[in-house]
Amino acid sequence: MKPSLATVADRLWQYALLARLDRPVGNFLLLWPMLWALWIAAEGFPQPLVLGVFVLGVLVMRAAGCVINDYADRNIDLHVKRTKERPLTAGRITSKEALIVFALLGLTAFGLVLLMNTLTIQLAFVGIVLAATYPFMKRYTYLPQVHLGAAFGWAVPMAFAAQTGTVPQIAWLVFLAAVIWATIYDTQYAMVDRDDDLKIGVKSTAILFGEHDRLIIGLLQLLMLACLVLIGVQAGMSAVYYWSVALGGLFFVYQQYLIYSRERDNCFRAFLNNMWFGGAIFVGVLLHYGYH
Template sequence: MNLTDRLHQYWLLARFDKPIGIFILLWPTLWALWIAGDGKPDLLVLVVFTLGVVLMRAAGCVINDYADKDFDPHVDRTKLRPIAAGKVSPKEALIVFAVLCLTAFGLVLLMNWYTIGLSFIGAFLTASYPFMKRYTHLPQAYLGAAFGFAVPMAFAAQTNDIPLHGWVLYLAVLLWALVYDTMYAMVDIDDDLKIGVKSTAILFGKRVREITAALQIVILSLLVWIGGEQHLAWPYYGGLAVAAGLAIYQQKLIFYFHKPDCFKAFLNNNWFGLAVFTGLVLAYLV
């Protein structure tokens, strides 16, 4: 395999060909930056966190495939991933993971000491998440803790403090990740049961629709509370109304447990995140 082909496999390993994960991770980071910066986040912080999201999402994908190297060959959706297909060795994957993490850490060094300290927790959560599906039926909640950790870090970078509404936003993002990753796990539920991988889709069983719907109500309620606490203008609530409509649409998609529709529901969360962010931006402009 020549250098171009190898770099292409690394690109696929980091899922740069599938940017949906970048967007779903980026939206809550932008929510936090806009709220922490009262609608005018510091430009350097904005650039660092945007690039950091891209790098750490890629790192998360790489370490996930490394952790699942014995599972992925047995799952239809993942059997062609670079490690599973034998095109990238596990050792190479760890090197790529280290390079991505070190590059992200180099960016974090441009921030204050509080943010630098928090970055070690974020890195630990990212690196350990893929192994949780062996030990708990709640790996989706752990993913939420990892993916959402950019929220307290954003407040720390912007204000050198994490106020109560920052932690409430972190909780909302954690629960949001739990919901959309449960929808994602519904696609693999048959394969996961065969190979012994745990997930909230398996844990919730036939109640998965009711539980995810209840969680979506909690998420939207937390976002409404933040809007009131921050005295955000009416466009923010318009964005939440659109997000609520999208949540209802997602429930419609997963209603019959049809796998392609469950995957569509997962993808639709990109628009949920965009709706909230658009409302935020317009609220501060007003």
């Protein structure tokens, strides 16, 4: 018997939930560093094909990363308050379905990158390895947030390669900023689950930092701002960019206020606030190249 339209619609909705299409914040956290990189590489508006491929590619790879993360954590997520109702963990879809969705998303991303030059394609293989291995890192290291930063930030050297055919020094500085930033916001995210993670033996920077979490996050935030200033100096940015960095600093101060009590909801709000931080930096980059 053929499945009903309602049944098909429900399956598609479960796949959408699996890929976090209902949670767009993660998309922005990946998009912002990539967009910083593209505009700096192009010294203005990038090639339309490169921009289109990278925006679509980031969205597809973020979805693929969410799928493989849920597959890797399908048993762990049962014991975490925030994640126990995810489609795979709750049994609304099967592990086989999740792997099929991941494969389709991965093939789509690879098809997109084939439109780029050889160097970009070569770098893409490193990105695939980083994305596929990240979900398993929390079992072996207290620094999965750093690994996530490398996976998220790998779009930066790829963007430079696609736009310019090279990966200059400034590209690695932007990549470093992306890794530091991801470590900041994903540590805030991990603070939400710290109690559950301690019970089940999952590792994170939130657990590693312990009672020094706020201080270390603060130091990382200062390091992030210093990286952004160095990027501005190397790229010859004008004052409008540095004003955006200053605004980013205010967002970081607000995040420190939110995580001060280490309450779950406020730590999650601090994590979400990073979407605006990344957007503020991009506006500064955009305005610089738009008016100079």
